[in-house]
Amino acid sequence: MGSMGVPTEYYQLVAALLFTIGLIGVLVRRSALIIFMSIELMLNAVNLSFVAFSRQHGQMDGQIFVFFVMAVAAAEVAVGLAILVAIFRNRETASVDEVHLLKG
Amino acid sequence: MTFTILGVPILTFLTFFPTVGALLIMLLPASKPRTVRVTAFLVSIITFAASIPLFTLFDSTQRGMQFTEQSAWVPSLGISYHMGVDGISMLLILLTTLLTAVSILASFSAITTRVKAYMVTFLLLETGMIGVFTALDLFLFYIFWEVMLIPMYLLIGVWGGPRRVYAAVKFILYTVAGSLLMLVGILKLYIAHHAATGIYTFDLLQLYDTPLDPGTQLWLFGAFALAFAIKVPMFPFHTWLPDAHVEAPTAGSVILAGVLLKMGVYGFLRFAIPLFPEAAMTYTPWIVGLALIGIIYGALVAMVQRDVKKLVAYSSVSHLGFVMLGIFAWNAQGLSGGILQSINHGLSTGALFLAVGILYERRHTREIADFGGLSETLPWFAAFFMIVCLSSMGLPGLNGFIGEFLVLLGAFRAWPLESLGPLTVGNLVSAIAAIGVILAAIYLLWMYQRVMFGPVTNEKNRGLPDLAKREFWTLAPVILLIIWIGVYPNPFLRKLDVSVSELLSRVHAQTLSMRTAPPALPPLIVPASAEGSR
């Protein structure tokens, strides 16, 4: 590829930024739906990082992994949303603080 | 020498035929318990019949293992499918197949819920037990050792009495605690063997020759011995036994006392002692001391029990003390006596539990105080029960005497170098152990008296039916063996001779150098020709 492109560090910076936003979202938000979106954000941050490195090294491995991650994420969202809907039906809430049945 | 049944080598056949039977039973409809019971019984009877050639074809003059089979299993780790028997395991296998058949017959009326699952569990248990006695590869052995635990756990936990879960968990935790330690020991031995020879192998016969420094031996023997001592059970690791026995169904108790406890003994004989003979010698005073305490302690505690099954359970602690004492006497009489006594204990105590089960089915209680005066209405049962009690207390002419006599004689002349004034330690140990024989008479006869004699004080005891035909046939073969071994024990003792002398020579050869003076070895075996010619 051309040497004109954006340097990898920039991509990494964006990826790190995205990841941190996602992480904070997961840690501080209470709504399960938002937490889900934050998780997606983190996954996509990783994806971005993968793709950037893949391009830097000229290897396809990273891009293949991105497909994996996307597939798994899709599956996860499907299952997770289903659970979420079930919880909402039972409890009339999507707040994770209300759902602590696993308390020891 | 190979002997095959339907093209399958006999040991493999014996080990896995019960599993095949179990699979077959799984295909049967659960709605027909009678078919399930009969099929299970047939499977067990066939297994028993198939084990008889082991006895008849066994060459009691040949050294080493017989009926061996060996094929690679996981060659990269040195694991092989290696099976074989010597005199000791051969007799124990016969005991297992016999008691399994008897137990299944005894379960016909006792088990009414989940019959199919019960029979499947029982047959899988048989596979585990026979596997333990046949495996000559430590890896294989360990698998069978653990495999056998699960069905027993289920037998107690599912078909047991009111506190069955407590008893089952206690049983499995006790045993697993020991066997995990043994697993560590096995791995350490495996690595040590590699370090010494450059070969990775779990093959027992090769591991026998692993050179080990005394310190390692002590640790490894300790690890193995603890696992087996829990199983025996030796004092003070015995408290799982009364609970397990009380809660287990009759057949479970029979197998538990008859076979499972023997695995501890067998473990000492096949693994702990020949693998680490020097350490075994070093530990002798401790084990003999515990055995002695077990004999007296078990008998005393048995005496004051109010539940018949608990009484028999504590009597097992006492009897197994005799077995261990005999083994660690390190002479021919003690060892053969100890092994024979463990067979005897399987028969006598197995039969005692069968008898208790027969009572329980009639009265649904095991409290001694609830009985009394049963001789009147159950004459056949009274006679059988009496014979079994007498056998358990070591009356000459019945099997128990032969074992106990040889054990006590072995102990009496054992450890000739350890003396206390004019007496040797052996004299003293034997004298104390013999008190256990007196106590056995007390607790068994007293129990018998309270259960069978006296007037009928409880109306519920009136008019109970005597032995049914099926019950008669569960007890009869055991009684027959009790008398046979008591009157003519030679066929059994001869099968043990070579194994015993091999074990002894291994122990003495390894330890001779440790001693300042050579132990006075008794001549091990009188040539077979001497027998009968006198």
Place this chain on the structure above:
Amino acid sequence: MGLTLLWLVPLLPLVGAILNGVLAGTLPRKMVSAIGVGSVGLSLAIAVACFGDLLALPPESRRVTQGLFTWIQSGDFHAEVRYALDPLGAVMMLVVTGVGFLIHVYSTGYMGHEKAYGRYFSYLNLFTFSMLTLVLADNFLLMFLGWEAVGLCSYLLIGFWYQRPAAAEAGKKAFVVNRIGDWGFLLGIFLIFVTFGSVDFATVFTQAPQRLAVGSAVATAIALLLFLGATGKSAQLPLYVWLPDAMEGPTPVSALIHAATMVTAGVYMVARCHIFYLLSPPALQVVAIVGILTALFAATIGLVQNDIKRVLAYSTISQLGYMFVGCGVGAFASGIFHLMTHAFFKALLFLGAGSVIHALSGEQDLWKMGGLKAHLPWTHATFLIATLAIAGVFPFAGFFSKDEILYQAWLRGGPLLWMAGVIGAFMTAFYMFRLYFLTFHGRSRVPQEAKHHLHESPNSMTGPLMILAVLSVIGGFVQVPILAGGQRLDQFLEPVFADAVDLAPAAHAASAAGAEVGLMVISLVVALMGIFVAYKFYVADPELPRRLAEQMRGAYRLVFNKYWVDEIYESFVVQPIYQGSVRLWERFDAAVIDGAVNGVGRQIERGAELLRLAQTGYVQVYALILTLGAVVLIGYLALR
């Protein structure tokens, strides 16, 4: 020809026992009797034939053995099922089969109405087999088999009427006390095997004088261990307590087992193993002392008992003591002689007592008898003969045998031992005639309703009584002292005890015919005095005993309550062991061991209790911990 059938002597009763045992309840009574009595009768016939054959052999080769099969063989240990017949065994065999046969016959009458008739005969036959095995065994182990098996039969027969709690209890007590003795016997066998490398009689007894010095510790240990067994089986101090209780069994059983045969097994054993006692003077002394103490101790208790069978039981213990005195001074043949005559007259006494009890429908209290002479003429006549015999009146059997023991005691044990023996003889004559007078003479104290049933026993019962009476009269003449050539039993037993001669304790007094006659006269006078006093007390002046008891209250209560020995054993041996065991179980097994096991479980549970606090149930807390963990990990890797 007879000797080749020796093995059938013990085996036939065994076959009888098995047949009657297995077929119990299905056979008609007549068939049971035929099997039970027939097997012992046949056995007796063969025994007599064997005895005849043995006599035909020259005295020094009168020992034949017959091996059946190897019983136990392990390493260098070897024991066979092998029977041996020698003079000593022959005497015992004849006593066992002879008296045994008579008692079997008697039982067909006495137990005629018993429901468990087959079971009874099965046990009785099994006993005969066991006893014959005991006396004919050729090695210690087979003897031990017989020894324990007679104990078992005793247990089964004492507890024959198991519905009665007292009978069941007495049976168990007998077995357990015997087991205590057997503990010694067993250890004795071990010591013998370790010392001689064999348990065969022939090997052990011929080697003993060569291997063991006189007075050696091993000889003493063997002798004392074996003697412990003998005190259990033969009801000597301190293990005699089971025999009086054993009277709970049917009376013929008391006659056969607890008077004539089994209880004498200890005497037989000491005689059989005499070589060890001769090699150990201290042990020999112990035998004599235990014997004489028991003889006196039991006799004093016998003076005041009111149960007809219990008096006889204490008398048996006392007479067994005499036999041990005989053995204890080295006069083993005299002990065996008294064993034989005692078997005759004591069996007769028990069977006579049985006949009385039978007539009174089960009454055993002496104070509810009296004046029975007229009603039971045959029983009375035979009982009188037996009483005279045990009292030691010339010329009845007991006179000769007891006198010989007393004479030997004088000769080899000293005057003190003799004196004690004579006092015992006086008491014997007294309490036996007290029993006799209270039963057959005086005013009848039989309750009215029982009086109607009073009847002489059937022929099957009186027949054996008469035969035993004849034996009690003439039995003594096999061994007439003084008379030259009269000591036929001594001569017959001589090969067995030959080695005893040079080892026997030195005589304290010179053996002289004059002294012997003098001592005989003294003991005869003493016996007559005993009889006279009994007459005075219980016939002439029936109020006298009560007055005497009032005057010596303390002594009377002590003896009447049997010195409280049972109570002492109960509170100082039985209860402490029992209570200790309960404590061991509850406070050690359940509390300490199981407590430790369950404690480990509880501690793990408690640890888990703490750990579960980490599980808040809030996902975000988990996520935070996860993040922090990741940060720490990355930080560590980055800064490393």
